[in-house]
Amino acid sequence: MRIKNRRSSAVLMAGGAALALTLAACSPPGSSSPSTSSSSSSSAPAGEEPSSGVPTELSADPVELDLYLESGFTDQFDALLEEFTAQHPQVSFKIRSDSFQNLAQNAVRIMSSPDAPDLMRFPTVQSAAKDGILLNLDPYAEAYGWNDWPQGTLNQVRVDETGARGSGSLYALGVGYNVTGVYYNKAKAEELGIEIPIATIADLEAAMDKAVAAGETPIMLGNADFTYAFPLQMIQNQLEGLDQVKDWIYQKDGATYDLPSSVEAAAKLQEWSEKGYFPKDVNAIDYATAVGSFTGGEGLFHFSGDWEAGGFTTNAPGEFGFFPFPGVTADSPKVAMAAPATYVIPANAKNKDAIAYFLNWVHTDAKARQIVLEHTGSTPGGPAELDPPVAPEGSVINETLAAAAVVADDDGAIDFLGNATAGILTSTLGPDLQLLITGRMTPEDFAAHVQQAYETELGR
């Protein structure tokens, strides 16, 4: 009995001592964080008048540029850096890389540190630009003429003084600019008598009906990891009210996803599911499995982006074609999800002029543009008047390039719904799509619920 008493008082004391250790740090979280106030930052915050007069020539002094890349996507940089060093021997490179998820979680801290890299792969510029962590690229854009390039995808990485995305100062450039659309199996399309390219959504549905009748899976795409955000948005992109969708992705004040076009697109997706356009076990198939099956000859269409074109060219040369997702009518402008693979210069970077020169070189040097195309399957962007690089004859990469050009001409680039907030795809949009296409959720509830989660996540 005596022992027991002593023991419990000892536990109490231990708890008390530990509590005393923790009490010192009891202020509200985040109150001492330096990155919360953009005005105290030494960099030019969003909207501030940029200083002009940056050099557009590379200094002859030796310099080592520090790059922080996404692992799995370093091939293109190996080739680019080799070519750049061959042309500019005074420049050497140091490369670090990390997986996309680690990158997305840690990038802000890495860029805030004193030894920040000179160039960093960074997917979501909005809040980092607001917090003054990213270099405002406006002076370089002015000096190099980046503002004269096609702006459809560059607008996605502009942030204005209120912190809204879509216009304002430039904070990133792409190394490769992705575009999405429809891959098709050439042999099957011919067998089923389907005329390519498909001009309207109605024609696309007619083609898929033919596939169903022939016992073929019309769309080889899985939704275990929420890839049906692609077909949903591809449909929605063609409907009225596109600007409201863009406002929602850019987190403009008062923006809502509870739109007629959301309900209509969701209803259409549900209808497609009922008509048997999707694989039977759609919610069990993940993205990689679907790509593998399509490459192996299963399915008529595959909805995806030009990042797969390189793989299709290598693994099944000549078997697949690509066209932009059709509009409601044949002469509707072509609207597609298209976004840069974004790279930013941290405000703390040491060699800003040199890395800006490098970025400009990637967009304008003929050899660099060829490397970007061959390694990413995407258009290298840059000035519209430059000749586009050309992929080998018959490669589907030429078709994705052509689609990117059409979308750029029609000013039809729109960012991905899943990029609206960091968590919307995995928390709500994705799981709700799984319910929607199995008939467990109505299109109306779908649109309302996605909006509700958006507001919760943004604290609105």
Added chain:
Amino acid sequence: MTKLDQVVVGAQGSGPAAGGGRRTSRRGGQRRGPWAAWIFVLPALAVYGFFTLQSLAKSVQYSFYSWNGIGEATWVGLANYVEVFSDPRRVTALANAFKLIFFYSFLSIALGLIAATLIRGLNSRWSRASQTLLFLPQVVPLVGAGIAWTWLYSSDGAVNQFLRAIGLGEVARAWLADFTFALPAIGIVGTWVLIGLCTMLLSAGMTKIDPALYDAARVDGAGPIREFFAVTLPGVRGELTVCLTVTLIAALANFDVVYTMTLGGPGGSTMVPGVDIYQLAFNQARVGAASAMGVVLMVLVLALVLPLQRIMRERP
């Protein structure tokens, strides 16, 4: 999960040592006062306080704020806790954790008991071989196990091939995409992993039982089943407690299997608190809501495990 095992093994190991420490301090206390002992404990206590209790206190503190992890935090009182018990997604996650207890605790212990009893009857070479076989899943990283089971469960996977081969083709389905069967499918992976641990612990417990008790039972005319309930089961009471504790925590704190196999899908039907907390904190940057869910999960684990220790404690 390996971490949990280590904690439990560590707790067992420190049991006698802690008892020894008490005795020493009592004897020494008569000469040097009780404070001498505290000086020796202090370094460890400081480390424990800083790394464990401080983080715990911080989580509790964060759970009362709305905070994105970087910017300014706002006090929201109990709103995060209200959400845990009112948002259907949070409630589903908690309910799923309890459903998994059937597979993680009940099934694996029941099968472990049967396996251990059967193994006891084998000669030593075979018993060691079968123990090793049953224990193997414990050595496989759960992420790897999750991926392998995903293949087994896929529409053309081994499970469905087997069903078709024995003429049950119409039951075959994409198990992980099925709104009814995805959770049980995940639960079976848990059973598969934990059955080895339970068998091992229970076998070890059974070797401690005095063979004379079995002889006595047999002389009294007990059959194998009677023998099991009269001799074996009471003899492994302590090991059962450990099994229950470990498996309960594994069920409630499940993360890796669900994360690799379904991400909580389809449509959130296999969401568990661990994955939910991860997504809240790292995908949605809602540190307050994630902390509240974490605190609730911890309280639930303690509410189950602490009474268990009391009920199952061996009477002296």
